[in-house]
Amino acid sequence: MFIEAIIFLVTAIVTYVLYTHNRLKNYFDARGIKYDPGVPLLGNTCGSTFKKKHITEDIDAIYKQFPNEKYVGYLEGLRPIILIRDPELIKAITVKDFDHFVDHKEFVPVEVEPLFGDSLFGMKGDRWRDMRTTLSPAFTSSKMRRMMPFMNEISANIVEYVKDHINEDTNIDDLIRRYTNDVIASTAFGLTVNSLKDKENEFYKTGQDLFNFPFLRRVVFIITFLFPAVAKTMGVSMFNPKNMSFFMNIVSSTMEHREKNKIERPDMIQLLMEAAKGKLKVDKEASDELPTEFDLKSKTVSREWSQSELAGQVFIFFAAGFESSASTLVMLLHELALNDEIQEKLSQEIKDFKEKHGNLTYDRISDLKYLDCVLNEALRKWSVAIVADRVCTKKYELPPPRDGGIPCKLDINSIVYCPVNSLHWDPEHFPNPQTFDPERFSEENKQNIKPFTYMPFGVGPRTCIGIRFALMELKVLLYHLVDQFKIVKCDKTADPPELAPEDVKIMAKGGSWAKFEIRK
DSSP: OHHHHHHHHHHHHHHHHHHHHHHHHHHHHHTTOOBOOOBTTTBTOHHHHTTSSOHHHHHHHHHHHOTTOSEEEEEETTEEEEEEOOHHHHHIIIIITGGGSOBOOOSSOTTTOHHHHTSTTTOOHHHHHHHHHHHGGGGSHHHHHHHHHHHHHHHHHHHHHHHHTTTSOEEHHHHHHHHHHHHHHHHHHOOOOOTTTSTTOHHHHHHHHHTOOOHHHHHHHHHHHHOHHHHHHHTOOSSOHHHHHHHHHHHHHHHHHHHHHTOOOSSHHHHHHHHHTTOOBOOHHHHHHSOTTOOOSSSBOOOOOOHHHHHHHHHHHHHIIIIIHHHHHHHHHHHHHHOHHHHHHHHHHHHHHHHHHOSOOTTTGGGOHHHHHHHHHHHHHTOSOOEEEEEOOSOEEEOOSSTTOOOEEEOTTOEEEEEHHHHHTOTTTSSSTTSOOGGGGSTTTGGGSOTTSOOBTBOGGGSOTTHHHHHHHHHHHHHHHHHHEEEEOOTTOOSSOOBOOOSSOOOBTTOOEEEEEEOO
């Protein structure tokens, strides 16, 4: 009897999986969309699920399989995704017809991970618009100018550490993540942290733990990502509850301390304190720098935010600032170690800059044009964005995927992906895409880049709100390191670097290692 029950259960599960897989194929067949059927249950994510590939490589394989299509089908577990290949169609979805695609997809159900769901990234509709408007004053030029001294100070800590370990094999991954950790602690929370001296501080340990997935947590991650309905039913949590409590507690305790002691500081916590009371005003600079689609008839956001919603913004700011910025800078330094000519050209620009202007300031950092080129090329080749995803919030009709095809009608809640990395790696848009070539972004050449083929921070009104902060954070440390040191290969430096099959991180197989030599 027991064996018969097991056989019945297994048969039922297999039948359901096959039925669902066929239903997904029918979804694309009915719309005349080309696709690779993949495998039942996992769809086109088999490689990344079993850590044979990075998820960007799974997506890129489908992108390349149908080179003449404007869009193709992508099976993400039990979800049908439409992968947009055509830049003009990406423009329509993300900008021109944005009101049909306002929301991101629900990566993690808010009931499962309230901090992620309550973050700016996870919010939807008017709630997202209000929070975007609320946070915009934190990322204006004037706020960045006041934050830059903190970045210079933390960069000085990094330089001092490197001088003490000159000509040693250096783990670039570890070094840079300690920098981004300390920058976030200072600019977001007003806390002075030196992770090179206090290596086990709670901020750094929390950041490391957020993006490390041991076996059991990885199983939960896969279930949550591929089968969100199952995760919601089971009530499983993708992140360590201890880490989530850390963000909730630091927001409440810092706010309480500042309120009690009448402390004000130009950082995100201060902004959230004003937002919590519904008194935050959008100044003219912030209003001018919001996307044009925003209607700011009122300069005040009257909505009052809950503690969870406020903590959600701290969580996403920390997660993006800690991991995303670090990944880009790590891969950039890795490339410089392998490209001496590029590094020396950058060093010469910094030397000329210092002779002309002296110390690095916010108002002068944009004068470093080649530094911009180097950073933009790192953001192209090693983008952490992966996809710009959108959910259809109003019924919409896509044009035919090819000449002679039929238009595709999208229902509400249909999901589309704009595959950032695949566009960045497409030789049609960027010749010799695996070559690290900053000259692509020179004044003479950048006009040749087709619009909506380069979007490391997303695109349209949903573009990353912290883009100005992230670029400054990266430029400041890069400036100080290349000014003081020559970055050279060591025996552990992967040449060429290959993408490690991590779940969410962008990093090189075996990590990124280099030596630092004092510049003469």
